[in-house]
Amino acid sequence: MNPAATAMDPEKILRDLRDLWARLAEDRGAAGGVLRACSMTLIVVAEPDDEADAETARKTIGVLMHVHPSRAVVLTPREGGEFSARVFAECWMPFGGQQQICSEGIDITADSEQTDEVARLLVPLIAPDLPVVLWCRGPRAFLDRSLDPLFPLANKIIFNTRAVRHPSSAIEFLRRMRKDRRQVADLAWTRLTGWREAVAHLMDACPGGWLAAASGEVRIEYGGGRPGTRSLYFARWIERALPGVNITLIPVAGGPGVHSVVFAGCGSETSIRLGEGSSLEVRTAERTYSAVLPPDSEECLMREELSILGRDPVFERVLG
Amino acid sequence: MTDSNPFADPLRFERQVPECAIVIFGANGDLTKRKLIPSLYRLAYERRLPATVSLIGTSRTPLSDDAFRGKMHDSVKEFLEDSPFDEDQWAGFAKGLHYIAGDLSDPKLYSAIKDKLTALGRTNVLYYLSTQPSYYGEVVERLGAAGLGHTTTQGWQRIVVEKPFGHDLASARELNERIHKVFDEADVYRIDHYLGKETVQNILAFRFGNGIFEPLWNRRYVNHVQITAAESIGVEGRGAYYEEAGAVRDMIQNHLLQVMATVAMEPSAVYEPDAVRDERAKLLRSIRIMHPEEVPSHAVAGQYAGYRHEPAVNPSSQTPTYAAATFYVDNWRWAGVPFYIRSGKKLPKRTTEIAIQYNTAPHALFTPDAGGVIMRPNLLILRIQPEEGISLRFLSKQPGSGMRLRPVSMDFNYGSSFGERSPTAYETLLEDALTGDATLYTRQDMVEASWRVVTPILEDWANRKFEFPNYDPGTWGPPAADDMLARQGHKWRNS
Numbered sequence: 146m147n148p149a150a151t152a153m154d155p156e157k158i159l160r161d162l163r164d165l166w167a168r169l170a171e172d173r174g175a176a177g178g179v180l181r182a183c184s185m186t187l188i189v190v191a192e193p194d195d196e197a198d199a200e201t202a203r204k205t206i207g208v209l210m211h212v213h214p215s216r217a218v219v220l221t222p223r224e225g226g227e228f229s230a231r232v233f234a235e236c237w238m239p240f241g242g243q244q245q246i247c248s249e250g251i252d253i254t255a256d257s258e259q260t261d262e263v264a265r266l267l268v269p270l271i272a273p274d275l276p277v278v279l280w281c282r283g284p285r286a287f288l289d290r291s292l293d294p295l296f297p298l299a300n301k302i303i304f305n306t307r308a309v310r311h312p313s314s315a316i317e318f319l320r321r322m323r324k325d326r327r328q329v330a331d332l333a334w335t336r337l338t339g340w341r342e343a344v345a346h347l348m349d350a351c352p353g354g355w356l357a358a359a360s361g362e363v364r365i366e367y368g369g370g371r372p373g374t375r376s377l378y379f380a381r382w383i384e385r386a387l388p389g390v391n392i393t394l395i396p397v398a399g400g401p402g403v404h405s406v407v408f409a410g411c412g413s414e415t416s417i418r419l420g421e422g423s424s425l426e427v428r429t430a431e432r433t434y435s436a437v438l439p440p441d442s443e444e445c446l447m448r449e450e451l452s453i454l455g456r457d458p459v460f461e462r463v464l465g
Numbered sequence: 466m467t468d469s470n471p472f473a474d475p476l477r478f479e480r481q482v483p484e485c486a487i488v489i490f491g492a493n494g495d496l497t498k499r500k501l502i503p504s505l506y507r508l509a510y511e512r513r514l515p516a517t518v519s520l521i522g523t524s525r526t527p528l529s530d531d532a533f534r535g536k537m538h539d540s541v542k543e544f545l546e547d548s549p550f551d552e553d554q555w556a557g558f559a560k561g562l563h564y565i566a567g568d569l570s571d572p573k574l575y576s577a578i579k580d581k582l583t584a585l586g587r588t589n590v591l592y593y594l595s596t597q598p599s600y601y602g603e604v605v606e607r608l609g610a611a612g613l614g615h616t617t618t619q620g621w622q623r624i625v626v627e628k629p630f631g632h633d634l635a636s637a638r639e640l641n642e643r644i645h646k647v648f649d650e651a652d653v654y655r656i657d658h659y660l661g662k663e664t665v666q667n668i669l670a671f672r673f674g675n676g677i678f679e680p681l682w683n684r685r686y687v688n689h690v691q692i693t694a695a696e697s698i699g700v701e702g703r704g705a706y707y708e709e710a711g712a713v714r715d716m717i718q719n720h721l722l723q724v725m726a727t728v729a730m731e732p733s734a735v736y737e738p739d740a741v742r743d744e745r746a747k748l749l750r751s752i753r754i755m756h757p758e759e760v761p762s763h764a765v766a767g768q769y770a771g772y773r774h775e776p777a778v779n780p781s782s783q784t785p786t787y788a789a790a791t792f793y794v795d796n797w798r799w800a801g802v803p804f805y806i807r808s809g810k811k812l813p814k815r816t817t818e819i820a821i822q823y824n825t826a827p828h829a830l831f832t833p834d835a836g837g838v839i840m841r842p843n844l845l846i847l848r849i850q851p852e853e854g855i856s857l858r859f860l861s862k863q864p865g866s867g868m869r870l871r872p873v874s875m876d877f878n879y880g881s882s883f884g885e886r887s888p889t890a891y892e893t894l895l896e897d898a899l900t901g902d903a904t905l906y907t908r909q910d911m912v913e914a915s916w917r918v919v920t921p922i923l924e925d926w927a928n929r930k931f932e933f934p935n936y937d938p939g940t941w942g943p944p945a946a947d948d949m950l951a952r953q954g955h956k957w958r959n960s
Contacts, residue, residue, distance in 0.1 A: 180878065239547070239886070338477050345472035346481060386471035437512060449477065459474045 153228050153255075153262055155269040161232045162249055169234055169247055179236065179245045182214030185276045185451070188267065188299065190292060192283040193222040193257050201443075202282060203252075208444045210235045210248040213451045216272045217250040222257040222291075229254045257291060264294040276300045276454050280447070284309045287318055296327060303450050305332040306374040307401075315374055320464045330453075333374040334460055335446040339438035340403055341382060343417050343425050346436070350429075361410020362391040369401025379403055381463045482508075482899040484517050485620075486587035488578055490569065490604055491595035492522025492533070496627065498540035500658075501595065504891035506541045507548055509558045513896055519585045521563045523574060533564035547886050569600050575611035582613075588620025591898055598629055602643040609647035616652055625654045625898055628719045629710065630907075633923065634916040641909050654898045655912060659720040660905040661890030661897075664853040664879065665727060668819075669741075671847070671855065673732045678845075681823070682798075688842060689803045690728065691820040691958055692721055695812035699769065699938070700786070704777035712766075712788035713919050713926075716808035722749060722915040723907065724849070725804055728819055729794055738904040742911065749914035753793045760925035762952070764790040767943040768933035769811040783931055786810045789946040790922060791953075803953060807946060811938035813959075817849040820958045831870055841872045844958070853879040853887075 169179050189206060191199035199221040206217045217235075236247040251270060255263050271277055279299035286292045287309050296302060302322070309315040322329045363383055367376040372394050380392045383406075397404050405418040413430045420426040423438040439445060487505070489497055508514045522533055538559065542550050563581060567574030582590060592608065594601050605624065608614040614622050624644070631637025644653055659665055672679055681687070694716055700707040707715065723745070730748040733740035755763055767787030773780050787809030794804065823843040844858040855877045863869040879887070888896075897905055935943040941959045950956055 338474075341472065341474060342478045345470055345474065345478060348470050348472050382472075437516075453476050457476060459476070 153230075153266045155266055158230050158232065158251060158270060161230075162251070165232050165234055165249065169236070179247045182210075182246050182248050183216050183272050183275065184213060185215045185278055185454070186218065186271045187213070187215040187278050187280065187451075188218045188220065188295065189280045190282060190285075190295065191219060191221045193285065194224055194226075196221070198282065199252075203250075205443050205447065206250065207235050209447055209451065211237055212448055214246065214248040215278075216270075217248070218267065218270060219250065219252050220263060221252075221254045222260070223254055224257050226254055226256050228256070228259070260291050261294045264298060267295070267298055271298065278303065278451060278454070281305070284315075287311075287315050296322075299327075301328040301330060301450075301454055303330045303332065303447070307333050307336075309374065312372065312374040312377055316377060316464070323461060323464050328456065329464075330450045330457065330460065331374065331378075332443075332446045332450070334378050334463070335449050336441050337375055337379055337382075337403070338449065339436070339441075340379065340406070340417065340425065343427060343436045344383075344406065347415060347417070347427060347429070361408065362393065363387070364393050364395055364405075364407040364409070366395045366397045366404040366406075367402065368397055368399035368404050370396065372396075373401050375402050378463055379406070381465070382459070385462050479513065480896065480900045480902075482514050482518070482896065483589055484515050484587065485589035485591060485899060486519040486521060486582055486585060487591045487593060487899075488521045488523065488582075489593045489595055490523055490600070491597075492564065493524035493526050493528075493536075494595055496595045497522065498537070499544045500889075500891045501593065501895070502537045503541045503545045504889055504895055506555065506558050507545065507889070507892055508896055510548070510551065510554050514899075516557070517561070519561045519563065519587055521565060521578060521581055523565045523567060523578065525566065525568055527566045528564050530562065530564050534559045534562050537562060546889050569596060569604055569607075572607060572610065575607045575613065579611050579613055588617075590620070590622050592622070592624045594624065594626050598627075598632075601626060602640055605644050605647050614647040616649065621652065621901070622648070623652045623654060623898060623901075624648050625656050625895075627656055629714055630655050630719075630912045631916065632709075632714070634913060634920055637912055637916050641912075650909060651903075653909075654894075654903060655907040655909075656894055657719050657723050657907050658890040658894060659849075660723055660727070660907070661894040662849060663887040663893075664847070664849045665724060666893075666905070667853075667879075668724075668727050668847060669736075672728075679732070684798060684800055684802050686823055687799075687802055688822045688824045689805065689953070689955055690725075691822070692725055692728070692804065692806045692818075693820070693958075694721055694808040694817045695815060695941075696808075696810050697812060697815045699772065699811050700775050700778070702776060704775045707786070708778055708782060708784050711784045712786055712808050712810075713922055717788055717790065717806055718915050718919045719907075721806050721808060722752075722918060723911075724819065725752075725792070725806065726911075728821075728847075729799055729804070731798070736904075738902060741904050742908050746908060746911045746914060748794065748796075749911055749918065751794050751796045751799075752914075752918045753795050754917060755921040757921055757925060760921055762949070763792075764788065764922045764925070765943060765946040765949055766926055766931055767809060767936045767946065768931070769809075769936055769938050770934040771811075771938060772934060783926075783933065785926065785931070785933075787812075787936060787942045787946070788922075789942065789949060791949060792918070803955070805950060805955070805957070807942065807957070809936075809942050812941055813939055815851065819847040819849070821845040821847075822955075822958075831868060846958075 166181060187206065189202045191202050199219055202219055206219065210217065230251060230253045233250045233252065234247045235250060236245050238245050253263065277299045278301045279295055280303045281292055282305060286304060304319065306312060306315040319329050319331060365376055365380055376394055380394060384390065384392055405416060407414055407416040416428045418426045420435055423440065425436045425438055427434050427436055489501060491497060505514065505520065538555060541555065565574065565577045565581060567577060594604060596604065605614065616622050631640050672682060726745040726748040730744040733744045766785035768784065769786050772778060772786050773782050789805065789807035792804045792806060825842045841858065841860065846856040848854050857875045858872050860870045861873045863871045894905060941957065947957060
């Protein structure tokens with residue numbers, strides 16, 4: 146028997162959680178007690194051997210818990226590392242509230258080769274009857290199959306293809322996951338919400354112009370040297386909405402991501418370009434105005450994804 | 466966003482409030498200070514309003530734009546609920562605040578509003594009537610005379626009307642006719658802020674989003690329903706208003722009958738404004754209208770000791786500060802099930818809740834002789850405020866030898882399951898009005914139906930002389946209210 150596996154005792158972790166709550170209740174008993182909050186299990190896989198990434202993940206979870214209270218499990222794979230687990234609580238006082246709200250978490254470090262055992266360990270640690278979300282923070286899921294044993298545990302799996310080397314392969318991977326009936330999300334897609342919203346509102350403002358655009362062409366400018374998943378998703382989303390339209394992806398100088406989209410048809414152009422700060426400059430034949438892009442911090446993106454625990458038909462259509 | 470938009474993504478895209486102006490009549494009043502401006506500021510803070518939104522306050526008091534902004538700044542700081550105040554955010558929001566002083570009866574006020582809207586370039590306008598109700602009709606007519614109030618292809622014009630919508634059925638109808646001369650029904654938003662409360666909206670989610678409750682939601686299983694809106698405070702300086710209104714007009718005719726309609730309505734086929742409102746309206750029309758001779762046994766009036774000493778209150782006032790009534794819904798689902806509704810001031814605590822009491826088990830397997838059993842019926846409590854949530858009371862075996870049963874409670878607390886701050890009722894309702902969603906607003910037929918329900922009570926009480934005061938502050942109202950339930954073998958749930 147693998148010695149590390151014997152150390153993986155879910156009963157002990159659950160006991161530690163019970164003790165943690167008992168301590169919290171004692172510590173804060175005089176101040177009105179604590180409210181134990183949990184609406185899902187959130188399993189977060191940090192990058193292997195990267196304590197800084199695990200720390201960032203914990204900070205993000207701390208913020209997310211205020212909106213999506215959860216039992217959080219932070220898994221840090223370590224090459225040849227020994228199994229260890231510790232429990233923690235994230236507590237906060239709602240603004241103007243009288244009672245602290247606390248959510249619980251479990252930090253797990255395990256050998257990168259032991260994902261199968263970790264997956265078995267996680268089964269009894271999942272909060273019963275509530276959704277399970279798996280968040281794979283880095284590109285590892287696209288590089289090898291080591292995280293595969295974790296996928297069946299989750300109702301929704303959130304990836305981030307922002308830094309993948311082969312965007313088309315990553316999208317193909319997500320498409321296969323989708324075909325296997327897994328609910329998948331990609332934070333690169335989430336980052337497009339502000340852009341897509343600006344396009345959709347333009348459509349509402351001048352539907353006639355858009356009909357003309359549908360028979361014309363669409364140019365998407367992207368930075369970073371090659372089209373990343375964001376640009377590819379954006380192009381595919383427009384293609385699904387305006388079937389038959391001619392879409393061209395054009396590289397421009399500057400950082401990765403979408404820089405502009407231009408709809409041309411019937412002698413007129415409508416464009417949306419990155420403006421200053423976090424804004425978009427929208428230019429039509431009649432007027433020019435700014436639209437504010439939502440913040441694209443990890444917390445904000447995750448917050449958006451965690452609020453959609455069911456099917457996401459638009460993203461599914463884009464994956465095809 | 467239109468349904469035909471191929472780019473729509475309702476799961477992710479926020480509803481977009483278009484460029485617009487909000488004109489508040491009664492901008493110097495309490496509602497504006499305590500609710501409207503703090504809610505609009507919070508919507509702006511959350512970027513749910515366009516950066517260019519304009520707000521024009523009007524009232525008789527002469528004020529400059531800057532003085533108005535200063536007053537509103539202080540109000541927002543004082544009355545913002547569950548949310549910190551951000552000076553930078555305020556500075557941006559305050560740029561859109563304007564003020565026009567004028568008399569509501571003076572046509573010049575409306576010309577000035579029109580000029581201001583033109584200067585600001587706003588064609589979408591939401592008018593908010595936060596004045597004394599007696600001015601509602603006149604304001605609307607003067608808006609119409611100034612060429613305002615008609616939705617055109619250039620933009621929409623909507624009006625929000627605060628309660629009370631009329632003083633009785635006849636005046637509600639008359640007001641409606643005056644409003645309809647200027648605004649189409651689709652542009653009239655009669656606000657009942659109870660419907661904007663998250664927990665009231667959650668009643669629909671609870672009933673129609675779950676499979677297990679609705680089959681038990683009928684006369685076969687429900688013994689009776691109690692709806693309580695209790696306040697621990699008195700009239701708090703609003704004696705003049707309260708003398709006119711009283712507990713029935715202030716709470717029951719609007720808020721509590723709307724809550725009752727939400728609890729008892731049939732499911733609509735779709736969650737769309739008129740489909741939901743149709744069902745609410747149907748339920749309100751199904752409430753049995755009391756015969757005059759039934760009123761004394763089906764309704765109880767109360768007044769707390771000390772009310773007559775409140776400022777602006779008649780020393781021999783006959784205004785009830787407490788009202789309780791028994792209603793029946795004449796339809797297949799609810800035939801014979803009493804709905805007890807009560808509302809009062811100076812009660813032991815502030816609470817609003819719906820208690821659904823189920824029938825006891827059909828066969829008493831566990832008798833009181835078998836070991837101290839406390840037989841209690843199942844009770845489902847929907848708590849609207851404070852401590853929003855849902856509790857289910859059921860019997861459980863007490864640990865130890867023997868079969869002793871004890872009532873226990875299974876609780877869902879809104880705050881512990883959703884860490885996110887809930888929007889206030891006014892935030893929800895203002896955003897709805899600005900985006901044209903009338904689901905949570907009352908329609909004229911609903912207003913008329915609820916006036917019809919309370920008319921026999923109001924008429925009977927207007928012709929009676931009560932032995933007021935008849936309850937002490939800090940108690941649960943007059944003993945007659947307990948007797949009303951006792952006659953049916955029931956008891957108020959006082960907790």
